[in-house]
Amino acid sequence: TTIYLKDYTPFGYLVDSVHLTFDLTPHATRVTSRIAFRPNPNATDRTFFLHGEELTLIRAAIDGGEITPELSDKGLTAITPDAPFIWEAEVEIDPGNNTALEGLYMSNGMYCTQCEAEGFRKITYYPDRPDVMSTFTVRINGDLPVLLSNGNPTAKGEGWAEWTDPWPKPAYLFALVAGDLIAHPGQFTTMSDREVELNLWVRPGDEGKCAFGMEALKKSMKWDEDVYGREYDLDVFNIVAVDDFNMGAMENKGLNIFNSSAVLASPETSTDANFERIEAIIAHEYFHNWTGNRITCRDWFQLCLKEGLTVFRDAQFTSDMRSAPVKRIHDAIDLRSRQFPEDNGPLSHPVRPESFQEINNFYTATVYEKGAEIIGMLKRLVGDEAYAKALDLYFDRHDGQACTIEDWLKVFEDTTDRDLSQFKRWYSQSGTPRIAVAEAWDDGTYTLTLSQRTEPTPGQDDKQPQVIPVAVGLLGPNGDEVRSTEVLELTETEQSFQFTGLAARPVASILRDFSAPVILEQDQTNSERAFLLAHDTDPFNRWQAGRSLAQDTLLRMISDEAAPDADYLDGLLSVLRDGELDPAYRALMLGLPAQSELAATLYERGDTPDPMAIWAAVETLRQATAQHMQDLLPRLHGEAMVDAPYSPDAEQSGKRALGSAALALTSRLDGGAMAADAYANADNMTLQLTALSCLLRARKGEEELAGFYDQWKHDRLVMDKWFGLQVSMASPEATPKTARALTEHPDFNWKNPNRFRAVMGALAMNHAGFHQTDGTGYQLLADWLIRLDPVNPQTTARMCAAFQTWTRYDAGRQDLMRAQLTRIAETPNLSRDTTEMVSRILGA
Numbered sequence: 001t002t003i004y005l006k007d008y009t010p011f012g013y014l015v016d017s018v019h020l021t022f023d024l025t026p027h028a029t030r031v032t033s034r035i036a037f038r039p040n041p042n043a044t045d046r047t048f049f050l051h052g053e054e055l056t057l058i059r060a061a062i063d064g065g066e067i068t069p070e071l072s073d074k075g076l077t078a079i080t081p082d083a084p085f086i087w088e089a090e091v092e093i094d095p096g097n098n099t100a101l102e103g104l105y106m107s108n109g110m111y112c113t114q115c116e117a118e119g120f121r122k123i124t125y126y127p128d129r130p131d132v133m134s135t136f137t138v139r140i141n142g143d144l145p146v147l148l149s150n151g152n153p154t155a156k157g158e159g160w161a162e163w164t165d166p167w168p169k170p171a172y173l174f175a176l177v178a179g180d181l182i183a184h185p186g187q188f189t190t191m192s193d194r195e196v197e198l199n200l201w202v203r204p205g206d207e208g209k210c211a212f213g214m215e216a217l218k219k220s221m222k223w224d225e226d227v228y229g230r231e232y233d234l235d236v237f238n239i240v241a242v243d244d245f246n247m248g249a250m251e252n253k254g255l256n257i258f259n260s261s262a263v264l265a266s267p268e269t270s271t272d273a274n275f276e277r278i279e280a281i282i283a284h285e286y287f288h289n290w291t292g293n294r295i296t297c298r299d300w301f302q303l304c305l306k307e308g309l310t311v312f313r314d315a316q317f318t319s320d321m322r323s324a325p326v327k328r329i330h331d332a333i334d335l336r337s338r339q340f341p342e343d344n345g346p347l348s349h350p351v352r353p354e355s356f357q358e359i360n361n362f363y364t365a366t367v368y369e370k371g372a373e374i375i376g377m378l379k380r381l382v383g384d385e386a387y388a389k390a391l392d393l394y395f396d397r398h399d400g401q402a403c404t405i406e407d408w409l410k411v412f413e414d415t416t417d418r419d420l421s422q423f424k425r426w427y428s429q430s431g432t433p434r435i436a437v438a439e440a441w442d443d444g445t446y447t448l449t450l451s452q453r454t455e456p457t458p459g460q461d462d463k464q465p466q467v468i469p470v471a472v473g474l475l476g477p478n479g480d481e482v483r484s485t486e487v488l489e490l491t492e493t494e495q496s497f498q499f500t501g502l503a504a505r506p507v508a509s510i511l512r513d514f515s516a517p518v519i520l521e522q523d524q525t526n527s528e529r530a531f532l533l534a535h536d537t538d539p540f541n542r543w544q545a546g547r548s549l550a551q552d553t554l555l556r557m558i559s560d561e562a563a564p565d566a567d568y569l570d571g572l573l574s575v576l577r578d579g580e581l582d583p584a585y586r587a588l589m590l591g592l593p594a595q596s597e598l599a600a601t602l603y604e605r606g607d608t609p610d611p612m613a614i615w616a617a618v619e620t621l622r623q624a625t626a627q628h629m630q631d632l633l634p635r636l637h638g639e640a641m642v643d644a645p646y647s648p649d650a651e652q653s654g655k656r657a658l659g660s661a662a663l664a665l666t667s668r669l670d671g672g673a674m675a676a677d678a679y680a681n682a683d684n685m686t687l688q689l690t691a692l693s694c695l696l697r698a699r700k701g702e703e704e705l706a707g708f709y710d711q712w713k714h715d716r717l718v719m720d721k722w723f724g725l726q727v728s729m730a731s732p733e734a735t736p737k738t739a740r741a742l743t744e745h746p747d748f749n750w751k752n753p754n755r756f757r758a759v760m761g762a763l764a765m766n767h768a769g770f771h772q773t774d775g776t777g778y779q780l781l782a783d784w785l786i787r788l789d790p791v792n793p794q795t796t797a798r799m800c801a802a803f804q805t806w807t808r809y810d811a812g813r814q815d816l817m818r819a820q821l822t823r824i825a826e827t828p829n830l831s832r833d834t835t836e837m838v839s840r841i842l843g844a
C-alpha cells in the first residue's frame, strides 16, 4: 500500500499522558500502558485505531472495563466513549529475537530501542504518528544495573527505575536502554545557569573511547546557545553506544542512542575522519533537541523539515569548529557522490516526497543533504540577519508543535516579505537542475547568460524553473578580483546578468562556495581553469577549478586515449608547493572525482561508461601525478609527521591528510617501501590505516594485514576497517573474490549492520570491482541481500541502492544486474522495504 501526502488527516484523539511499565525479560517482555485519550476537536474521523505490530495482546481495558478490540497485523480498533477516557493494555514482546533492530531489541545483552520512524508500534499499541504528542512516564523493572529512558529520573530502587519526560513528544522519540553499562560522566552549565548532568554510557571495555564524544557534546551545547540561542531543557542528557544499529544515531529526547561507530573514538583505534564524523553526528543529534524534538514533523513526508535543517546546522557547527572551506568541499564531494546519483536515477524523489510505501526507504541523501542545501540557499537569498530573525520566529511560533514545510517557509515570508512560492519548488521538484553558461564581452560590459533545465524524473515529466542563487565573482587578467562575490538570483529558464565598467574581459568564477546543489555546464578552456586554480579568491571554486581540470583530463584519457594533461599536472604542482595554503586544502586538491562520478558524466554525454577503462585512466593519472611531483613528495609527506601528541583537530588532521596523500603517491614510485616503514612506525590509527592501504594497493602488505588482525581482533570497530579495507583496496579482478572470502571469515557477523556494510558496502563502492563483466560482484551482493532481508529488512533495502545506476552501463552488464534485481524481487516473502526499493530501481 502506498501512502500519500495529500491524504493527511489529523488523528481523532489527543493524548494527554502516557504511562508505560516494562518488565524486561529477553523473550517475554511485558509492556503495560495506561494512556489518557480525549476526542480531538480538530478532527472529524473518530475511528479509534492504534498501530501495533508483532505484539501479543494480553489484556485491554477502557476506563477500567476489559474490552476485546478487533485485531489485525497492523493494529487494533475499539469502540470508545465520546469523552475523555483511559486506555490500558498489556502486551508481550520478544526483544531477544528482534533482529530487525527496530522497536525494543537486544544487542550484546543490552536492551535498547529504535523507534523512528515507525518502531514504537512494535512496543505497544499506540497512535504511532509524529503529530500525536504526549508526556511520558516510564517505569522499568529489570535486574540490570543501568535502566534509562527519556526525560528526568524521578524515582528508583533495587531492580527498577522511573523516568518522566515533561516535554510532549511523538512516540518515535521514545527510548529505553537497560544493561550493564559504564558512564563516562560530564557536566554542562546552560546559558541560564542550569546544571545539566551528562553521561556517555558504554559497555565495559569501551571506557577509553568516550572522552572525545563527551567534549563534542559540550561544544555542541555551547554552540547552539551561542549561535541559535537554544538552551537544553532537561536535568540530564544521556548518550548510549550500541553495537547493533541500523543507522548512525537517534535523537530520542534526553536519551540519544548511537551506533558505536558514530560515538566511540580513541587515537589508537579511530582515524581523523572518524573523529570528524563523530563530532558532527553528536552535534546533529543534540541539535535535534530543538529542530526535531521541540518542533517536530506533522507527518513523515515532512522529514526534511527536521533533517534538512539539522544537517544544515551540523554543517555550520563543523565549519565553525574546523575549516569552513574544507567542510564545504567535503559536502560538495559527498553530495555529488551520494545525492546526485539518487536525484538522477530511478530512485529520484523530491526532498519532500509525495508518496511512499516504507518510510525507512526515504532517509536518503536527498531528504538529508539536498534538504540541507535548500536551507543554505534560503539563508544566502535572505541574508544572515533575516535568517536569524526567521529562525527566532520559527522557535517562538512553533515550539511544541508538529509542523510542515509550509510552516517553515511562512516564517521566512513573514520576516522578509518575500514570496517563496517559486522557491518552494525545491521541495517538490526532484532531479538536479543543470545550469548552462554563456558569456559575452562588449566594450567594458561582461554579460553572463545562465539557463536552467532539469531532466524528467520518475513521475515528473515537466519541470518548472527554480530559484537558484548563483554566487559569482570576476577576476581581471592579472588575477586580481575586479568584482567581489555577488549572488545572482536565477529564476527564469534563461536570464542575463550584466557587469559594466570593466577595463578588460574578466574570467568569471561561477557558483562560488557551491551556492546551489546544481550541475554547472560551462565550456571553460583548460587555461581558464588553470587561471582560476592559480588565482580564484573563493576557496571552493579554486578547488573546483582543479577538480574540473582533473575531470577533463580523465574524460579525454578515457574516451580519446589522451595523455595526462599538462595544465592539470603543472597547476596541481604549484598549488601543492604553496606552503601558505592549508594542508587539508592541499590534500583535497590531490583528490580525483569518484570513478562512479566519471561514469555518470560519460553516461550523460551519451557514452557508455566502461568501468575498467575508467579505472585504468585513474591509475595512469595517479602514476603521472606521482612522477610529476616526485621531488615534492618527501617534503609533503614530512608535513604529516606531526611533532606533538596526537590530536584529531583540524590542523593536525589536515597535515596527516596531506602526508597520507603524499605517501599514497610515493607508493606508486617505490613499490610501498616508504609505506612499510610508515606502517611499522605508526602510533595512531590514521597513519596505520593509511600505510596499510598503500601497501595493499601496491599488492604488498600481506604480513602487515595479518599483524593488524592479531593486534585488533578484539575490537569490533577496528575489525570493520580490516574487513572493509581489503575489499576497497583489491584490484578490480580480485574484488568479488576477496569480498566472498571475507564473508567466509569466522568474524563476519553478517547480522551486525556495521560488519555487513564493511564488506558489502565496500564491494558496492569499488566501482571497477563491483562491475566485473562476469557478474560475480552483482551476484555476491544479491546473494547476501536475499539472505539478510528476512533478518534485517531496513539495512537490506538501503543497500539495494548499489544497483540504482544499472541502466547507465552496457547491455551485458545491464542484463546481469537486471537478472540479480529480478532474482531479489522474486524472492518469496520479500520485505516491504526491499520490495519497494527493487521495484523502483527496476522502474516497475
Ligand code: ZN
Pocket: 284, 288, 306, 307, 310
Ligand atoms: Zn537527523
